[in-house]
Amino acid sequence: MRIVLGPMEGVLDHLMREILTEMNDYDLCVTEFVRVVHQLLPKHVYYRLCPELQHGSRTRSGVPVNIQLLGQDPDWMAENAAFAAELGAHGIDLNFGCPAKTVNKSKGGAALLEFPELIYQVVKACREAVPEQIPVSAKIRLGLENPQDCFEIVDAIEQAGANELTVHARTKAGGYKASEIKWEYIQQIRQKTHLPLIANGEIWDAADAQRCIDVTGVESLMVCRGALNRPNLGNMIKHNHTPLSWSQIVELLLVYSRCEVNGDKSKYYPNRVKQWFSYLRQAYPQANALFREIRTLTTVEPIVERIQHHQSEL
Structure with missing residues (x-):
């Protein structure tokens, strides 16, 4: 395959x-x-x-x-x-x-x-x-x-x-x-x-x-x-791997955030991470609450902070 x-x-x-x-x-x-x-x-x-x-x-x-x-x-x-x-x-x-x-x-x-x-x-x-x-x-x-x-x-x-x-x-x-x-x-x-x-x-x-x-x-x-x-x-x-857990997804979001912010596309990060959430929400119901927290945010730092705070509460 x-x-x-x-x-x-x-x-x-x-x-x-x-x-x-x-x-x-x-x-x-x-x-x-x-x-x-x-x-x-x-x-x-x-x-x-x-x-x-x-x-x-x-x-x-x-x-x-x-x-x-x-x-x-x-x-x-x-x-x-x-x-x-x-x-x-x-x-x-x-x-x-x-x-x-x-x-x-x-x-x-x-x-x-x-x-x-x-x-x-x-x-x-x-x-x-x-x-x-x-x-x-x-x-x-x-x-x-x-x-x-x-x-x-x-x-x-x-x-x-x-x-x-x-x-x-x-x-x-x-x-x-x-x-x-x-x-x-x-x-x-x-x-x-x-x-x-x-x-x-x-x-x-x-x-x-x-x-x-x-x-x-x-x-x-x-x-x-x-x-x-x-x-x-x-x-x-x-x-035949099992799907990632929600906690693994949150860690992945932070990895992605670090890559985007340090890369050449940091100005696109807010829109791109929100787009990714639109897909994640279909497979992970837990993503809905976190998405509601970042939906209106337009800059990098507060979005990353919300994801980190969410991770600390898992």
Whole structure:
């Protein structure tokens, strides 16, 4: 079994990757996306998003990190893919799955699912621009509204020469609704393509992971939101570990706080830690009371103080 820690815009930054890969046996990470429009982005953009580039494109615990690009212009996507590879990226991942309106209105992410020919051109241009030994992968949803569209999309990506494909088993219209998950389509895709597949969507615990494998026949899984709900989800799936206790979660919050405050993103800390709480609250009811204490706070010190006080009362 192979477990990939997926990208989550605005939440799963390099500091979160460090924490989660140190405590889980992940096989691969994918960064938040780099938005490519009509330019070759400067080096500092890549280093800010993926400081692991300066360490062999691996986290401190040795997990390889692929850089994700999002855009619709084949030439500029290819130039940026080649530059990321030159900077040392372990692999290049192309985002055709993001459902965010701000991204889709400029024809990025899942908006491209309507245009398999353009997806083909983007993937082909990037594959040709990147050295052969560096993998080029893609991430898709099943389509805009009709999941049957996935077969034409997958064929375009395979014909373009991609090395691997992650399939989020919902359409763009399905958003993140649990009722919209359609793992059975990944099983059908598997029968029609030679591309190595990674299954994604609604994997919250080890039981979900096993059901996904049983339905899809795919043993490579990507976890995203579940990895924030249950910070040791990777090892829950791989090694049947029990979920962390609430006291362990509080300690992890303090570790994360120290990393963020001492890192280059301290000004984002209040928003990011609150976003993490929005996930933790789904798995740990105890998080609700602590979240209410920090919800209106906007600076680092009082938030950390509340978490430390909470820990002292456990």
